[in-house]
Amino acid sequence: MTDNRTAEPTYLPEAVPPTNHGHTVAAWTAMIGVMIGALVSSIGCLPGVPFALFWVGLVVVVAACVAGLVMRNMGLGQPKAGVAPRRQAAGH
Numbered sequence: 558m559t560d561n562r563t564a565e566p567t568y569l570p571e572a573v574p575p576t577n578h579g580h581t582v583a584a585w586t587a588m589i590g591v592m593i594g595a596l597v598s599s600i601g602c603l604p605g606v607p608f609a610l611f612w613v614g615l616v617v618v619v620a621a622c623v624a625g626l627v628m629r630n631m632g633l634g635q636p637k638a639g640v641a642p643r644r645q646a647a648g649h
Contacts, residue, residue, distance in 0.1 A: 569631055574649035590621020 579588075598614025599605060628634060 583634035587625025594618035
């Protein structure tokens with residue numbers, strides 16, 4: 558009986574260092590602000606509601622995006638490529 562499992566080369570990508578994929582304070586702040594702004598804008602599109610509320614929601618969305626960028630530049634976002642994250646020693 559022959560073994561059908563032969564040693565074939567595998568073409569897998571190199572291992573990538575782990576990332577947090579947006580699980581940062583900056584990302585959460587930006588996304589919550591965008592969702593609130595979208596909700597306010599959509600309420601502003603309803604009949605009987607002042608249309609100015611639509612523009613207020615858009616201002617909230619833009620402000621949330623700017624806040625996320627500022628927080629990322631302050632170091633509360635995902636580290637830039639090539640920068641290893643700092644880890645604290647055990648017990649600290």
